[in-house]
Amino acid sequence: MEEPPTEINAVTLNCWGLKFISKLRNERILEIGRQLAQTDPQPHIVALQECFCQEDYENIRRETRFILPYGKFYYSGAFGGGLAILSKWPIDESSIVPYPLNGRPTAFWRGDWYVGKGVACAKIRYGPSKKQVVEVFCTHTHSPYEGGQPNDSYLCHRMAQAWHISKLLRGAADRGHLVLAMGDFNMTPMSPEHRLITAHAPVRDTWRVIHPDSSVGPADHPAEKARRRPIPTAEFNIQENGAASDGPYCTWRWTKSQQKLLGPGKPPVTVPPDTIDHKGKRLDYIFASSGDVSALNGGWVVKSTNLGMMMRHPELGCSLSDHFAVEATLAFHSFSSSSSKPINPTPTPPKPSTTNGEAKQQPDNATTMSDKHVHNGTYLQSPTPSSVRDSKSFDCQLLAFLDLEREQQLPTTAYDDILGIIHKYVAREESQKKWRGYHFFGSLLVTVACLVGVWWSPKNYVSFILMLVSSLSLVAGTIDGLMSLLFFKAELGQLKEFEWEIMNAKLNATGAAMSERAETVVEGGSW
Template sequence: MTQEDMNSPSEIRVFSLNCWGLKFLAKYRHERLSEIGNQIAAISPPPEIVGLQECWTQQDYLAIRENTEHILPYGKFYHSGIFGGGLAILSKWPIEESSMWRYPLNGRPTAFFRGDWFVGKGVACARIRFGKRKKDVAEVFCTHLHAPYEAEPNDSYICHRTAQAWEIAKLMRGAAERGHLVIGLGDFNMIPLSLAHRIIEAHTPCRDVWRLFHPDSSIGAAKDPVEKKRGRPMPTAEHNIRENGATCDSALNTWRWNESHRKRLEKGEDVVIEPVVEDPRAKRLDYIFFSSGEHSPAAATKSNGRIQPQADTWALQDVKVGMTMRHPELKCSLSDHFSVEATLVRSPDPVDYSRPSSSSVDFDSDARSTTSLLPPAIYDEILAMITKYTAREYRQRRLRLTHFGAQLALTIACLIGVWWVPHNFVAFILMLVSSLGLAAGVIDGLIGGLFVGSELRALREFDWEIRNARAKAVEEKSTGDMKTGVAADDKLNGE
């Protein structure tokens, strides 16, 4: 073993948390995020790579940096959109390169009350050098996908979130093809084995770390139809955290409590919820994906103890939900999400986890295939989604441009009418109405002509890529069927 090999770390601890740091909206924002920094620094052993989401202000980022700089001396706060993307990456090792990849499909400016478009959501990318060898590189991708505002499949933004999963999958696949350790983390706003989840696992060698250790974990909240079909008993809050990896809507998170409990907290009472309470709403929205180069990840046996660096592949040693503690003074949860924490180790004996365990959720075998492609039927589902959303956008553009034309005609009519009205106050009303109407019409015209046009072009690109992937999937399936047929013929001939 060379000196460079000895200087290369044998394990990497990864941490991801949605901080809920919305400026002006998130309660006790600065106090909570400062304490998040304290708690990250208190983790033992400390994390080496940290990804944060909804860390919207540089003030909060700097507060976290100040509290963690002794263990995470390198960091990057990512700037994006009008209000910022809320993403940050902290590291024990130098960040050699960094970029912010904006998602082409990313919400709508008309939904200003939701804000996804205004923050410019995307992928914070960091290339981290963790050793002296040329291959000691981790490519980290931190993201926050578009939020679901309605239940699937009625979510009007499902096309956006699916396209975003496709984009980050391309980035992670490219990093894996370069032979680097790939770490994708963040708030993906998706449930396990959803369409977006399957896209990431099918189109990259990366795997969801939680399902590597907990392949039979829940695929949604206990109250969701998809989870009810499994016929599992109602989970407790403790079970959801320990076995299902629930990071959001937990009964133990104070920001999900009912109003009476929250009022008691605000009065200074230390309200305690027992971990055995039923927890029907908790679900897993936060993830860590990883792969060791182009190969599927391995899983190390916990009883092996510390694994010495003997190979260039990485394995998953441990994964857990963290940051479940409360603020020491405010007694509230540190965020409306809990963290995901994983430990990766160098593995001398990689185990191929490219196929899910037989105890996985009983989807059809095609849907659970982890070749580099999904079944053609899944691509057909995505194409139907694109077609439906594209038709919606064409209607939107037509309506908005029609509104602009109508307002322009109304403004001209009002200006002409000013010449004929007998009183000044009537002329003033006509000018006011025409001016306000024209302003609204111009905004609609700009949205219909520019934004919707841009979105339609992004949809065409997405459509082409899905059709291209589908053609490859059909070809792969045909080749596989032919090989199966030949093998069957050979067996019959042999008999």
Template structure:
């Protein structure tokens, strides 16, 4: 085992590596591996999403094997979960936690159900002491295909998935380990899904630790409109708001005409830092705990957070993915002398932790792309006011008087002695459960019941129609064989479609309804705990639906 590090460098990136679908996949992912290998500071833990094929995974592994010798590719569903974790330190154990609610097989063109989305979990040991353990949770939650509108049938899925992530993080933190959740969460800051994670688990959104006044979504989102801020520039969205998706710096968000300017042998095309960026938003996150502060004699604090992987492919000129990476550095900070604690174990800095360069700056413009068209911006403004549900609005301080980032000592103190405001924010009020989450569950449960009934009805109607066609064949006049053929074809195709719907009703929708019942019980139980869901493990809540009282976790 190497010396215990003073800093841990983290990277999370959605690679956009869908086989047969993502353009220039092999070339881009190979370059991602090369950039990780030469990155400064060297990454210690890397979480990848949408790395779907073993070919791409092995390509990245070959190039990073000297700095990230340990890695795990996670298998899930029919086509794999697209998740991988690379580490400088040994991976002692791993598992793939499948989400109970995760898409529908009927939406086969979307694929979320078929890839078996979930949480890739890895237990990583970075030192010899019992608490020198990092538990990493890498995930890619359900995509907001329906725009997050009030009738978004997938909003319940993403809420459930955030709930599952929070439970995993809380359990790992209670074991005294440093917990990290990394990935593409398909949510924007301060949405209910975001609030579930930071409220129900002892973790922080590392970006908001250093940028507490960063945006709550794209410029047209109601939460941002309410703050009365000007449309940010591309540079501001990268540097201050941490926008990893849909910004003008990413070539995969350009129009086809603009993309034709790129390619081998063509002049480099860059984006002016002053380009308006009304659509850029943060979908990729790193959530981090502090570790067992008393056992370690200190804890892990956020030192640096930046948007990374913004470089272009050296030959093709395109961005390396349709997302940018989130990079962060956690630094170990000892407890202040006034805090009684066991003496901290000896720690030595590793040689590759002496730098903390920021790779988030935007490229200098040589050829400036035009800003988004008025039509594109106006279409964005017509989006629903509930992009990801109801939002918690923050005060609107001046852009020139942004709040200061907390010091390392104050970060640790906030874990040891939460302030009244932080303590209030650390527990969701019961109204969040009763007015936000439970109505989502009720609405989606009603939808599942309807789908189950409709598909069951279709099965029996198809069965009756098939029998009627067979009877018709019996009475077909001699010499009219083509009528018999048509009736047999209709009988076969109709019964096949009906049988598929019958199996969906019997297996999938029943399983989905059971998952919804479990989710509903956990939410109701958490709401009944003292403080509205933030009680200790030993607290018991009143049971629901005939179940005995039990713990919310």
């Protein structure tokens, strides 16, 4: 095997490849494959989401076969999870781990339950040593259809999915392997789901390592408003905030009249860099660990991060996806000789304090930017990054990773918040289970009443109507009865498992003694 790499280039991209729904899918997917093959620096590991059609996966593989000769397309659910992993190095092991809480079949128009969302896992060996393995986790969590508001009934799903993937990441890190978690996580930075992953697993958000003061949501997000930052421009959101979705540079977020300006033979349409961007946000992430520092005599640090796949289709003029790609370069770093002395660390993400359940950011140097960067409450250009990524700064970053591994836990109040979300969702699902059961028994009564009515019906057309009502009522009631008996009962069981794990983690975080746990009353399988 060739010498182990000193750098690993990772890319994640939501391809927006929904069959029959995504526009110009075939043309865009082919161009995505071509652009991946031309990316500089060349990617070593690529994670794809919303690549639902195997034909699309094969088209991308065909274009990237010389730089990414290994790959895996993952099957799950009725229509597939849309996940794929490409690699420069061989994939030793592979699996797909479904999420226990994964949407609702009743919301068939949304499709999350039917695609069987989960985590695509791959073990990739990049060197001969036992610990020279990177475990890659690619995912696409439940979409925030209800805007991520406090009454969002899908919030519990995303919290459970964040908890589930964090356990997978933690296990991989415990094996001493480098961990890469990539994908469309459908969460904003420093949100409860985001903090759950970075607190429960020894990984860090690579973008915030380089840009610790980047935004925590779109300009109108409550947590971002609380930071009192000027409204960003499109260029600032790309360079500093990593807003890979919903920004004005993406043509699929334009109005229909604007999209009509694009097409074969039409002049290119540009977006001024100083365009105010209210909606651009970050949903796509690359989380990374440091690997086994003691076994490898060093660890992996974040050298750079940026957005990619921002080019337009050369003929159609449209963006290649409704998301831009997120790219990160990890560099292997050994401690310098001066690292034995305390070093002033490079800026690290501020630790959030919670006030009324909302993350509150500490003030940073963004408020003291020179006037050339701010005008009329808008960022005009991206400031020069403050962190100088030299040997000492890599030392500090590696030390920060090691501190993260030693101090992994959420504050007790965070566990209470998660338990509150679980209890609220349990109450909703128990109510749904009950009423759907009532509907089943009610449909039986309606069916019997209609059959009796047919017996006494004086005319044929009345009998036909009664039989039609009877059949439709019985079908609808049977579906709801099966949902109550099978789906909702199974989901409530998974919620009990999730609740137990959170309560157990809370006890671990508070340092409860084993004797105290033994005296704790166990009810319904929970502490």
